[in-house]
Amino acid sequence: MSLRDSAIVAYAETKVMKKSDRDVWVLMGEILEQLLDKSGFESKEIDGLVMSGLTGTGGASMFWAQSTCDMLGLEVGFCEQVHTGGCSAVGAVARAAAAIDAGMCEVAVCMFADTHVREHNGRNDRNYRRDWTDPYGVLGPPGAFGLLQRAYDAKYGVDLKALGKLAITQRNHAIMNENACEELRVPITMDDYINSRMIADPIRLLDCVMLADGAAGLIVTSKKRAKEKGLNKCVIPIGYAERTNFLGGDNLVDVTRSGHEIAGKKALAAAGWNIKDVRSFHPYDDFLIALVIQFEAFGFCKPGEGMKFVRDTDLSYNGTLPMNTGGGQISAGQAACSSHNLIEAVRQLMGEAGKRQVKDTTNALVTGIGWINYGRNWGSSAAMALVPNQ
Amino acid sequence: MAVTLNDTLDVKRGDIKHYDFGMPFWDATRQKKLVIQYCKVAKKFQHFPRPVSIFTGRRRDIEWREVSGKGKVYSFTIAHRGPPAFQGKEPYAIASVTLDEGVNVIADVVNCTAEDLKVGMRVKAYWHPLDNGEHLLMWQPDKDAK
Numbered sequence: 001m002s003l004r005d006s007a008i009v010a011y012a013e014t015k016v017m018k019k020s021d022r023d024v025w026v027l028m029g030e031i032l033e034q035l036l037d038k039s040g041f042e043s044k045e046i047d048g049l050v051m052s053g054l055t056g057t058g059g060a061s062m063f064w065a066q067s068t069c070d071m072l073g074l075e076v077g078f079c080e081q082v083h084t085g086g087c088s089a090v091g092a093v094a095r096a097a098a099a100i101d102a103g104m105c106e107v108a109v110c111m112f113a114d115t116h117v118r119e120h121n122g123r124n125d126r127n128y129r130r131d132w133t134d135p136y137g138v139l140g141p142p143g144a145f146g147l148l149q150r151a152y153d154a155k156y157g158v159d160l161k162a163l164g165k166l167a168i169t170q171r172n173h174a175i176m177n178e179n180a181c182e183e184l185r186v187p188i189t190m191d192d193y194i195n196s197r198m199i200a201d202p203i204r205l206l207d208c209v210m211l212a213d214g215a216a217g218l219i220v221t222s223k224k225r226a227k228e229k230g231l232n233k234c235v236i237p238i239g240y241a242e243r244t245n246f247l248g249g250d251n252l253v254d255v256t257r258s259g260h261e262i263a264g265k266k267a268l269a270a271a272g273w274n275i276k277d278v279r280s281f282h283p284y285d286d287f288l289i290a291l292v293i294q295f296e297a298f299g300f301c302k303p304g305e306g307m308k309f310v311r312d313t314d315l316s317y318n319g320t321l322p323m324n325t326g327g328g329q330i331s332a333g334q335a336a337c338s339s340h341n342l343i344e345a346v347r348q349l350m351g352e353a354g355k356r357q358v359k360d361t362t363n364a365l366v367t368g369i370g371w372i373n374y375g376r377n378w379g380s381s382a383a384m385a386l387v388p389n390q
Numbered sequence: 391m392a393v394t395l396n397d398t399l400d401v402k403r404g405d406i407k408h409y410d411f412g413m414p415f416w417d418a419t420r421q422k423k424l425v426i427q428y429c430k431v432a433k434k435f436q437h438f439p440r441p442v443s444i445f446t447g448r449r450r451d452i453e454w455r456e457v458s459g460k461g462k463v464y465s466f467t468i469a470h471r472g473p474p475a476f477q478g479k480e481p482y483a484i485a486s487v488t489l490d491e492g493v494n495v496i497a498d499v500v501n502c503t504a505e506d507l508k509v510g511m512r513v514k515a516y517w518h519p520l521d522n523g524e525h526l527l528m529w530q531p532d533k534d535a536k
Contacts, residue, residue, distance in 0.1 A: 131412060132438040135403050135526055136484050136498045137469055137476035146467025147486050147496075154465065154509040201468035201481070249444050251436045251493045255465070374438055375486050375494045 002101035003270070007226040007234040007389065008093065010038040011346045013216040016181040016333035020115040020213035024057045025071050027215035028113045032072055035219050040229060041107055048078040048108030048220075050096045052088035052337035054370070056116025059123055068111065078105035085370025086284050087242055087382035088112075089339035094240040094384065096220040106225055112339035113215035128374045139200060142208060144372040145287040146200035148255045152289060153202065155256055156304040162311050163288045164193035167206050167330065169315045170285070174327025176317070176356040181212050181333030207288045212333030216343045232389060235349045239271030239385035245373065246381060259381030260297035260367065268298075271363075271385035275299040279360040280322040280348055282341040284369040285330050290378075291323075294367060298383070317356040322348075325356050342366045342384070349388045363387045393504035395468070396482040399518055401475055403526065412439035414454045419525040422517040424459040426493060427452050435493040459515030460532060461489040466499065466507055485529050487513055501530040 012034035014027055036043060051058075051065040058064040065081045068074075078099040082088040089112055096108035129138075138144070152158060171188050174180040188206065196206040226234050246259030268275060275298055283294045292306035300321075301309035315323040326332055326344035336343075345364040347353050364386045371379030408416050418425040426435045430453055432445035443451040466485040469476065476482070483499040485507075499507060500516050512535030517525035 128438050130407050131409065133496060134473070135406050136496065137398060137401065137472045137479075137482060138484055138496070139469060139471060139473055142471075143467055143469060143484060146469075147465045147484070150467060150509065151465035151486075198468070198470040198481075201470060203467070251434055251444065252488065253494075375496055 003094065003097050003240055004236055004238045005223050006097035006100050006220055007223045007231070007236055008218050008220055008346055009226050009229070009231040009234045010035050010219045011216070011343050012038065013179055013336070013343050014214045015179045016212045016214040016335040018117065018181055018183050018212055018333070020118040024113050024115040024119065024215070027115065028068060028072060028111060031111065031113065031215050031217040032109065035109060035217055039219050039231060041219065043073060045107050046074050046109050047076050048096060048099055048105030049074055049076050050078075050080045050082060050092040050108055050110045052092055052112045052339065053081045053083040054085055054088045054337045055114040056120040056123070057114050058121070060121045074109070076105060078108065084242060084244065084368070084380045084382065086286065086338045087368030087370040087380045088337060089342045090240065090366055090368045090382050090384040091242060093218065093220055093237055093342070097237060100220065100222050107219065107221045110218040110220060112217060112337035114335065114337050115213040117211055117213050132374060141286060141372055142200040142203050145289060146203045147375070148377065149202050149287075149289045151255045152293070157307070158202065158289075159307040159311065160194055161190060162292070162307040163207065164190045165310055166288045166291055166315070167193045170324050170328040170331040173317060173325050173356060174331035177326045177332060180327045180331065181210070181335070184210065184327070184331050184333060203287060209286050209329045209334035212335040214333070214335030216336040216339045218343070218346065233350055234389045235346045235386050236389060237384055238387055239267040239269070239273070240383070241266035241270070242368070242380060242382040244380040246377065253376045255375070255377045256293060256303065258293055258297045258377045260294055260383060263381045263383045264298040267383035267385050273363070273385060277363065278321070278365045279362045280325065280345065280358050280364045282324055282345040282364060282366040284338070284341060284367045285324060285328040286334070286369060288330065290369055317358055322358045325353060325358060345386055349386055361388055393468070393481060395499070395502060395504055396479045397500040398476065398479050398482045398498050399500065401479055403475065403520065405522065406520070409439070411441045415439055416524050418456070419517065419527065420523050422525055423456055424515055424527060425454045425456050426489070426491065428455040435489070435491050437493045437495050457489055457491045460535070461487045461513060463507070463509050463511045463513060464488045464494055465509060468504060483507055485513070487529055495527070497528050499529045506531060
């Protein structure tokens with residue numbers, strides 16, 4: 001199988017900033033430099049560039065990945081921009097591995113850089129919104145997740161204290177993460193969560209991610225090349241799957257179900273794992289309720305039992321199922337094309353997470369959520385199973 | 391604490407740009423009629439309008455049918471922060487409604503208090519006039535419903 005013949009040999013990350021003090025190209029330059037220094041590769045050896053399309057700074061440019069090659073002096077045989085929204089980070093690793101397997105490149109940089117707070121160059125999304133939700137004042141993702149959480153509440157019941165526990169757990173992790181957005185590195189209490197102001201009732205401020213600026217990156221190469229290079233500390237993607245437009249051929253969709261039902265099963269099967277084998281979990285978090293739905297969709301618990309699962313499980317870095325140990329996006333800031341949870345999982349498996357290091361680095365599961373479709377759950381669901389080099 | 395909901399009827403919505411394949415919907419709103427795409431093969435409705443049947447992938451399976459405009463609330467959210475045109479009009483309610491014909495349609499809710507708005511509540515169409523002669527579909531409580 002192609003995926004497990006590849007290896008993530010280096011990761012890099014800037015601090016998450018409420019607003020970047022540097023240009024996005026400067027951040028990319030910092031990431032490239034870190035990646036080259038850590039891996040020992042020279043820039044001439046980089047022959048693949050995979051960018052995330054989830055960027056407000058570059059998203060309106062049709063030539064974003066090519067411009068980046070030009071800016072960074074990279075000459076590549078594989079130049080790609082991934083457009084699966086918040087699935088683009090894990091999607092970039094999968095596409096890099098596929099390209100390596102197909103012989104299109106050997107050493108790929110996955111680049112996740114965005115300074116959408118400092119410089120947003122607009123978007124021109126051509127979709128249902130202009131006709132069917134903009135006239136109603138639906139505020140993008142918070143509006144959609146408001147509908148989703150209310151439907152979950154009507155079907156199963158929402159326990160605010162379970163959601164608050166998720167918020168507090170992730171916040172405690174962000175406080176231990178020096179790369180998390182400084183403004184978010186302050187403790188919160190259950191009362192802070194419950195009393196945070198409504199944005200799209202039932203979605204509160206502390207249910208939501210905060211947009212922020214920053215960059216991250218990875219180098220993916222073949223296991224063979226990694227070995228030749230003496231890069232023994234690496235992380236292997238052993239299972240990956242994505243699902244876009246889950247139940248897209250149906251007209252009445254239960255919004256509490258997601259494409260992770262399929263992507264999760266497929267990624268776990270490729271890895272040869274049972275869900276109980278997962279040692280740390282790094283789920284995409286744009287809203288807290290999305291975490292609950294993922295626990296259910298991946299099979300950590302049955303549908304409708306997500307709130308109970310959260311109440312009964314210690315999700316802190318030293319708990320029984322460490323979750324989003326870098327703070328998640330909700331407490332670290334939504335930056336670097338939403339690659340934060342992927343980078344954190346790689347860091348954990350390399351044993352470099354410092355005081356928030358998880359004890360069991362046997363494996364990690366990372367997920368993605370991308371785009372919002374009309375009256376459904378979310379547009380894309382992805383899952384990637386990672387293990388350290390054996 | 392009672393929360394008064396804004397009907398958003400004074401929001402300037404401007405020209406809503408339509409896709410040509412959705413025009414039968416908008417044309418029908420001029421007569422305050424709700425028409426929805428129907429797949430003759432799957433025998434199901436679909437909304438929003440698509441260029442093909444989402445059930446079969448074929449254009450030829452689609453026809454437009456007038457529907458009751460009645461249904462029940464599947465879910466709702468109360469916007470406390472709106473996009474620019476809606477700022478200052480919060481809070482207002484947006485509901486996803488399951489029509490009796492079996493398809494979900496998202497729209498603002500009018501003539502309703504926050505206390506009355508519930509999942510499962512019966513609603514019917516409310517037609518809000520737009521500058522170009524079309525009407526915007528909204529939902530209001532269906533007081534006659536049992």
